Amino acid sequence: MTRLARYAAAAIILGLAVVLTLAFRRDPHDIKTGTVGKPAPAFALPSLADGSTVSLDAYKGKVVVLNFWSSWCIPCKEENPALVDAWERYRGTDVVLIGIVFQDTKDAARDYTARLGNTWISALDDDGRVALGYGVFGPPETYFIGADGVIAGRHIGPIDEQTLLTGIETLRKAARQ
Amino acid sequence: MTMSRMVLLAAVLVLAAGVAWAARPQPLTAAERVDRISAELRCPVCQGLSVADSPSETARSMRALVAQRVAEGRSDDEIRAEFVRSYGDWILLSPPLLSANGLVWLAPLLAIAFGTWLAWRRARAPAAVPAEITPAERAELGSLVAADDQ
Numbered sequence: 012m013t014r015l016a017r018y019a020a021a022a023i024i025l026g027l028a029v030v031l032t033l034a035f036r037r038d039p040h041d042i043k044t045g046t047v048g049k050p051a052p053a054f055a056l057p058s059l060a061d062g063s064t065v066s067l068d069a070y071k072g073k074v075v076v077l078n079f080w081s082s083w084c085i086p087c088k089e090e091n092p093a094l095v096d097a098w099e100r101y102r103g104t105d106v107v108l109i110g111i112v113f114q115d116t117k118d119a120a121r122d123y124t125a126r127l128g129n130t131w132i133s134a135l136d137d138d139g140r141v142a143l144g145y146g147v148f149g150p151p152e153t154y155f156i157g158a159d160g161v162i163a164g165r166h167i168g169p170i171d172e173q174t175l176l177t178g179i180e181t182l183r184k185a186a187r188q
Numbered sequence: 189m190t191m192s193r194m195v196l197l198a199a200v201l202v203l204a205a206g207v208a209w210a211a212r213p214q215p216l217t218a219a220e221r222v223d224r225i226s227a228e229l230r231c232p233v234c235q236g237l238s239v240a241d242s243p244s245e246t247a248r249s250m251r252a253l254v255a256q257r258v259a260e261g262r263s264d265d266e267i268r269a270e271f272v273r274s275y276g277d278w279i280l281l282s283p284p285l286l287s288a289n290g291l292v293w294l295a296p297l298l299a300i301a302f303g304t305w306l307a308w309r310r311a312r313a314p315a316a317v318p319a320e321i322t323p324a325e326r327a328e329l330g331s332l333v334a335a336d337d338q
Contacts, residue, residue, distance in 0.1 A: 015309075019302070045276045052274075114245045139249030146274035148232045149246075 045146035047165050051075070051156045052144035056134035059112055059120055065134040067109075067156075074106045074182040075156040076175070079142060080133075081115040082123035084150040090169035091127050097175045098131050105158070105186070106179055111136050113150045155179070158186035222255045225267055229254075230281050238281055 046052070055066040067075065078094060080087040098108050110133035112120045117135060124133060136142055145154060148167060155164040155178040163185075164178050216224065223240055229250060231242035239247045239254075250271070257267045271279045285293055321329075 015306070019306075045274050049273070138252065139246065140253065142246075143249060143253060143271075144274055146232075146276075 046144075046154075046162050049162060050160050051077075051154070051162050052141070054134075054136075054141045054144070056111070056136055056141060059110075059117065059124065059133040059135055065109065065132055070107045070109075071160060072105075072158050072186075074158055074179060074186060075154075076106065076108045076179060077111060077145070077154040077156060078108065078170075079111045079113045079136075079145075079147050079150045079152045081113045081150045082119040083115065084113075086169040087151045088127070090151055090171070091129070093170055093172040093175050094131075095127075095129065096172050097179065098129075100176075101179065102131075105183065108132075109134065111141055113142055113147065114139065153178075155182055157182045218255075218258050221258050221264065222251065225254050225258075225264055226251050228268065228281055229271055230279050232275060232279070 051067060053067050055064050055068075057063070058065045076097070094108065097106075101108070108131040110124075110129070110131060112133055112135050120133065120135070123129075145152075145162075151169055153166040153170045153175070154162055155166075157163045163182055166174060166178070226240035226247075227238050229239040231237045231239050231244060231247040231250070233244050233246045234242045237247075239250045253270075254267055257270065262270075268280065277283050283292060
């Protein structure tokens with residue numbers, strides 16, 4: 012192998028090492044492409060409970076946790092206890108939890124919330140436009156929207172209580188400053 | 189130029205003009221625009237499928253949104269930009285050249301340039317000159333040949 016060929020091979024290996032290190036370093040639950048850091052797309056959807064309008068504009072100035080879910084999604088059931096705990100902790104405060112029903116029927120979604128005892132607001136995104144606007148890949152996905160209306164973070168996959176509380180408290184702190 | 193050659197040349201020119209006219213870009217219908225844009229968008233819930241090729245619910249929603257935007261009179265660039273705002277450049281099956289993902293276009297060109305340079309260097313390298321035999325080697329060879337003859 013000539014000296015030049017050795018240098019070329021070393022350059023290729025180093026390049027590969029950089030690409031792989033950057034790729035594996037990334038947390039697959041925390042993908043920052045798309046809408047993170049930008050104003051949250053507005054929406055006005057019918058609520059799952061009674062069909063009244065659920066509008067993001069109505070919660071301006073509050074910390075909003077937007078959770079995309081489906082009754083057919085098993086990871087959604089896994090993360091539900093964490094959402095219930097957060098809801099119990101923050102209901103009636105400056106934090107709002109809104110569920111967006113993703114590619115599901117109204118009856119199945121109502122049955123799901125009744126069975127699991129979810130009492131926070133959920134809205135029906137029948138044509139999937141809100142999910143497309145937020146850049147959703149699939150349920151469950153959770154977006155943290157600050158009091159300034161900007162999407163501060165996004166969690167792909169089932170969320171745990173600690174991640175949920177950390178995300179909420181970070182935004183509450185930012186809102187107070 | 190003889191008359192027959194001029195006639196032949198004119199015939200070739202008429203043929204070329206006819207082919208060029210027939211192959212001119214045609215204005216696309218709305219449905220064709222929807223198909224073309226959908227073929228350029230990645231289905232977010234699939235493995236390497238375009239929105240046009242995927243039967244998934246998400247791809248159906250995306251196609252419907254593209255159709256609505258086309259009907260509203262949005263340009264192709266505006267429609268693509270709307271999806272890029274939500275999903276990033278990743279949503280485009282052919283990433284733009286001036287982006288991090290655009291490296292996929294540059295990498296093969298760099299590899300070809302490097303290979304061409306390597307081949308050029310090899311071609312220019314002087315041919316190996318056979319080494320001269322030393323007097324000691326000549327003497328050793330002579331003694332070996334003499335021993336073989338005996």
